[in-house]
Amino acid sequence: MREVSYFTLAYNGKRYHGFQIQPGLETIEGCVLSALADASCFDEISKITYSHGGRTDRGVSAIGQIISLSLPEKCFPERAMKVIEDKCNDVYVWGYRDSLPPDFKIRYWALWREYIYIDKKKNYRSQLEELKKVVNQVLSLKTLSPFYRNFKLDRFGKYYFSRVILKIELKEFDDFLILIVRAQSFPFHFVRRLISFLRNYESELSFQDNLNGWPGGEAEAENLILMRVMTNYYHKQTYTLEKIMEMIISSMFSSSSELLLNLFDFLSAAWDP
Known part of the structure; x- marks a missing residue:
């Protein structure tokens, strides 16, 4: 062959x-x-x-x-x-x-896929340190099905929402908040649904109460980037x-030069051999 x-x-x-x-x-x-x-x-x-x-x-x-x-x-x-x-x-x-x-x-x-979502900090009700605690709780979930309550879950296989999430990180640069999610595979629109959940998160409520009160939905697609598909x-x-990051991110964001300066060293870590 x-x-x-x-x-x-x-x-x-x-x-x-x-x-x-x-x-x-x-x-x-x-x-x-x-x-x-x-x-x-x-x-x-x-x-x-x-x-x-x-x-x-x-x-x-x-x-x-x-x-x-x-x-x-x-x-x-x-x-x-x-x-x-x-x-x-x-x-x-x-x-x-x-x-x-x-x-x-x-x-x-x-081996894994990594997505990043570049968002404005003004879209969030909670502060970064609180949101970092939230994503750690997301990492501890045995199933991601709570993020899909408004789906007809019986359409999906028994293990569809049992995914291996390897990393969730939040970083801030100036007016931007960056979400990085690495997993072996992802359920439907997961990163965008997680962004929607984080935007609506109320720090005075518990994690479970926030999940119960979250109306569902997905953040805009245009701020999402498939950063890397990892192979041996x-x-x-x-x-x-x-150069590639400059061409792609500058075509996505008007303030790209400042954003790129802050992002490059951080995001390039995904490309360490």
Whole structure:
């Protein structure tokens, strides 16, 4: 069987209708696979071996999305990268890894995914130190189902909400509050639902009372970034992480230069090999 390659993608999600292919809508995956097919870089074996590391909804951006597939023999990774960038606006292919095992699929081989949410502090009723205690309590939950009370829970499998959350952190920079969540996998819209819960948190009430009184809902998609999909196979960079962060975050926030200065050292820790 042919070896597999993976590509690290960054994109501004505001111009696309999400990552996954949707008939009649412009999506990142649709553009990428169409570009590869038009350039004879996507065949039946590519289709069978194709996988992606994380689903991002409409408006959600990424710095470290990954797609993996087996390229036809005459299509080298460098050519595939150029093909994608030439056709797909606001999509940057800034790393790749080739010669991976034939059964490599990033969806199943990923060790964890990390999302960040960049928000304004003025959106919160409680202070940072109180909110840090709250996220520690979230980490101790055995199930995340309390965040989905307004869902028809019987639609989901028995273990759907039993996820391994590896890290939840809160940081503040000037007027911004940053939420970082790392997990092996995520239930539907979890990070945005957690943001909604934290925004509504009343420090004079208990954690359980806040959960019971929370009306549900999700924060805006446009402030959410898929920061990294972690794998044991490190990529070869074609852009610097600093350049990628500058391009993506500056396209998301008007005060990006000041924000980037404060964020880069902190967020780049997710990219330590």
